[in-house]
Amino acid sequence: MDLEFDQQAEQFRAEVRKFFAEEYPRDLLARAGSGAALTKNDLQRAERALASKGWLCINWPEEAGGPGWDVTRKYIFDQEMQHAGAISPVPMGVIYVGPVIWAFGTEEQKARWLPGIKESTTFWAQGYSEPEAGSDLASLQCRAERDGDDYVVNGTKIWTTLAQHADWIFALVRTSKEERKQQGITFLCAPMDSPGITVHPIITIDGRHRLNRVTFDNVRVPVENRIGEEGEGWKYANFLLGNERTSYAHVAAKRMGMASIEALASSNEQLKDDAAFWDRFNELSIRLDSLDMTMLRVLSSLVDGESPGRESSVLKIMATEIAQNISELRMQVYGYEGLAVLDSDAPNPKAAKAMADYFGGRAQSIYGGANEIQKNIIARRVLGL
Ligand SMILES: Cc1cc2nc3c(=O)[nH]c(=O)nc-3n(C[C@H](O)[C@H](O)[C@H](O)COP(=O)(O)OP(=O)(O)OC[C@H]3O[C@@H](n4cnc5c(N)ncnc54)[C@H](O)[C@@H]3O)c2cc1C
Known part of the structure; x- marks a missing residue:
């Protein structure tokens, strides 16, 4: 196309x-x-x-x-x-919280936080998930109790990407227990050097440190760091997720991935005439074209500053499944050479990177809300089932 x-x-x-x-x-x-x-x-x-x-x-x-x-x-x-x-x-400031601050923050908050994101002098982390609240995010338990001009926050956030680098964290906290668990959630921003915040590293299978558990132990967060209304955080959280889920498309990088697979497979004795391989390749190319078109259609229907709504669930599933399928196809091309770990001594560094991408890609259908959950959203809110 x-x-x-x-x-x-x-x-x-x-x-x-x-x-x-x-x-x-x-x-x-x-x-x-x-x-x-x-x-x-x-x-x-x-x-x-x-x-x-x-x-x-x-x-x-x-x-x-x-x-x-x-x-x-x-x-x-x-x-x-x-x-x-x-x-x-890094999306946490630029793609996730920046637009929320702009859409729902006070003038004072915009002046305080947006320049640091725009000039990349402040680094943000996303405190949504908890050990018992991932897919069922609204059941989150991290508690914030009002005490004078502060909230006192206690609880645990998990899978907090790059929190070890962050200057600020935006977090969903529970300020009250209501009949509907989506109510009573508040959107707070806290400096990472606040007394009582501790970052506990989670080392992933590739030996890298990107993920963390972040604990809050009687952390005082000024009320002026709350975005929007108390108890209305679910609304801002979903505005943010619309932008997050749309940001995974990376169509051009996927096309480059497909072009390199095509070049490698065409000169591979086992694959160049393998009809089943090329069927898979072509089917994936068509799905990639449709992701490209869907992405453009969604983006062109938005007013500046608006967050995509339920369509973002469709895009999230398409983008992440295609990314995983491309990484699988690439592994088929590299064959056993891909079974190397990613280090400078790997016999074929490109194959080793393909393996790392393959494993890294497994997480794509989990983060930003697992794909099964996106299917539930589409069933209920798009198809009305
Ligand atoms: C690499 C990575 C980075 C991340 N970064 C961040 C971050 O920076 N900040 C942050 O807040 N979070 C982050 N997350 C967390 C991510 O949002 C959660 O992992 C995700 O929402 C899933 O929650 P969970 O891990 O608790 O899995 P669970 O909710 O326990 O789900 C386990 C499995 O059960 C399935 N399942 C659960 N409920 C249903 C249902 N109702 N119907 C059908 N299937 C269901 C899920 O699809 C999944 O396959 C990150 C995750 C990863 C993997």
Whole structure:
């Protein structure tokens, strides 16, 4: 599928491509391509390179500090960033909480928090999940009790990505017990150096530290750090999830993945004439085209600053299943060479990275709300079953 863009859009593409070729830090492209674990410094340098052009928060409304691009420009920018192999912005500030602050925060909160996200001087973590509240997020137990001008927070958040780097955490906390568990949830922001917050690392099977458990022990959070109304946090939480679930598409990177699989398989004696392999490949290519179209359709129907609604569940399932299927196909191409661990001594580093991507991809159908839960949302709220 080829989308044709007008001349202005193509000029914009050339400008973006030039930026990634000439101005974006070369060492970061090399590190991202090697599959090396990225440090906080890498992530912030990557974001600041984009911020220097005003290109970090591309989905924010212009008044909030976004570049004011239409859907075509956002699409082209995303394509070029992925083609270049650049590091995607860390989503917790830029994609998740930033738009919530803009849509529901006070003027004071916007002035306090948005510049740090826009310039990548503050790093945020997402405190939604708890040990007993993942899929059933509304049953969360982390408690916040009002004491004067503060809330006193006690409880545990888990799977908190990159909390070890974070300056701030946005957290869903329970401020009251109501008949409907979606009520009585409040959206609070706390500095990570608040007394009583402790980050406990969770090391994953690949030996890396990205995930954490974060405990709150009598943490005092000023009431002025609450976004929106007390007890109405579920509304803001879902606005955020709409943006989160739509952010997984990464169509251009998926297309590049398919192109490299095609090149490798075409020169592979076992696969080049394997009809079953190419059937799978072609079916996946068609699904990728339909993801691309669905994504564009959803994005073009949104007013600036609006969060996609239930459609985001459809996109989340499509994007993450396709990502997993691509990583499976790639493993088929690499065969036993993929059974290497990702290290600099691996006999075939590309195969080792394919293996790491394969394992990393398993998490995609879990985070952001497991795909089974997205199917429940579609059944109930889209199909009305
Ligand atoms: C890599 C990674 C990063 C993450 N980062 C963050 C983060 O930064 N911040 C954060 O707050 N959370 C984060 N999460 C947590 C993530 O949102 C949860 O893991 C997810 O919501 C699932 O919850 P759970 O792990 O408790 O699984 P469970 O809810 O226990 O589910 C287990 C299984 O049961 C299925 N299941 C559960 N209920 C139903 C049902 N009603 N119908 C059908 N099937 C059902 C699920 O689909 C799943 O397959 C991250 C998770 C991962 C894996």
